[in-house]
Amino acid sequence: MKLTETWVQQILDESGSNVELVALEDAGNRRHRVIRLYIDHPRGISHELCANVSGLVGAALDTGDVIDGPYTLEVSSPGLERPLTKPAHFEAQLGNKVNVRTAEPVGGRRTWRGVLREVRGDEIVVDDGAESAVIGLGQIARANLVYEFEQGRSDE
Numbered sequence: 001m002k003l004t005e006t007w008v009q010q011i012l013d014e015s016g017s018n019v020e021l022v023a024l025e026d027a028g029n030r031r032h033r034v035i036r037l038y039i040d041h042p043r044g045i046s047h048e049l050c051a052n053v054s055g056l057v058g059a060a061l062d063t064g065d066v067i068d069g070p071y072t073l074e075v076s077s078p079g080l081e082r083p084l085t086k087p088a089h090f091e092a093q094l095g096n097k098v099n100v101r102t103a104e105p106v107g108g109r110r111t112w113r114g115v116l117r118e119v120r121g122d123e124i125v126v127d128d129g130a131e132s133a134v135i136g137l138g139q140i141a142r143a144n145l146v147y148e149f150e151q152g153r154s155d156e
Contacts, residue, residue, distance in 0.1 A: 003066050008037060011060050012053065018042060019053060022078040023085050033071040035061070038078040045077035080147035087137065090119045097146040100126055102139045107131065113146065 001007065005024045012019045018041060025036040039045065039053055054075045061067055084090050084098065093116050100112045112135065114128030122137045 001064050001066050003035070003061075007066070008057060011057055012039075015056055017049075017052070017056075019049070022089070023083045028071075030069060033067060033069065034074065035067070035071055036074045036076070038076060038083065040078060040082075050075040050077075081144045084143040084145060087119060087122075090116060090124050090137075090143075093145055094119065097148060098126060098143060099146050100124070100135060100143045101141045102135060103141045104139060106135050106139060107133045109133075110141075 003024075003026060005021055008024055009021045012021060020040045022038040022040050023036075024038075026033065027036065028034040037053065037057065039050070041049060054073055057075070058073050061071070061073065081099075082089075084093060090098075096116055097114065098116045102110050102112075104110070106112070112126045112128060112133050114126045114132075116124060117127045117132065118125040120134075124135050124137065126133050126135060
C-alpha cells in the first residue's frame with residue numbers, strides 16, 4: 001500500500017467525519033519521516049478535530065503496511081493562505097487573490113500573483129492587473145490563496 005491523498009481521504013470518508021484532506025506533505029528522510037495533513041471541515045477546524053484525525057490516520061498508518069520506520073504525523077488547518085490543489089479549491093476561490101508557481105514558464109513567467117478570474121475544466125485564468133495567464137492545472141507546481149489584511153479606517 002502507498003501513502004497517497006486518495007488513501008488518506010478514503011480513511012476520512014469511511015469515518016463519516018465530513019473532513020476534507022486539503023493537502024498531504026511527506027517530508028523528512030528514511031530515518032524519520034514527517035507526514036503533514038492539512039484538513040478542512042464545513043464547521044471549521046478545532047484542536048479536537050485535529051486530534052481525532054491524527055488518531056484515526058495514525059492507527060491506519062500503524063496497522064497498514066504504508067510507512068517503513070519512524071514517522072511524525074502532524075494534522076492542522078491549511079491556514080489563511082491555504083494551498084490550492086484540486087479544481088474544487090480553485091472554484092471556491094474565484095475572485096480572490098492567488099499565488100501560482102508553475103513547473104515551466106507560462107507567458108515567460110513561472111510565478112503569477114493576481115486575481116483568480118476563471119476555472120475552465122483543467123485550466124485557470126489569473127489576472128495580475130497588467131496581463132492574464134491561462135494556466136493548466138497540470139502545469140502548477142504550487143498554488144495558494146493570498147490573504148490580504150484589511151487596513152483599519154481612521155476617522156480622525
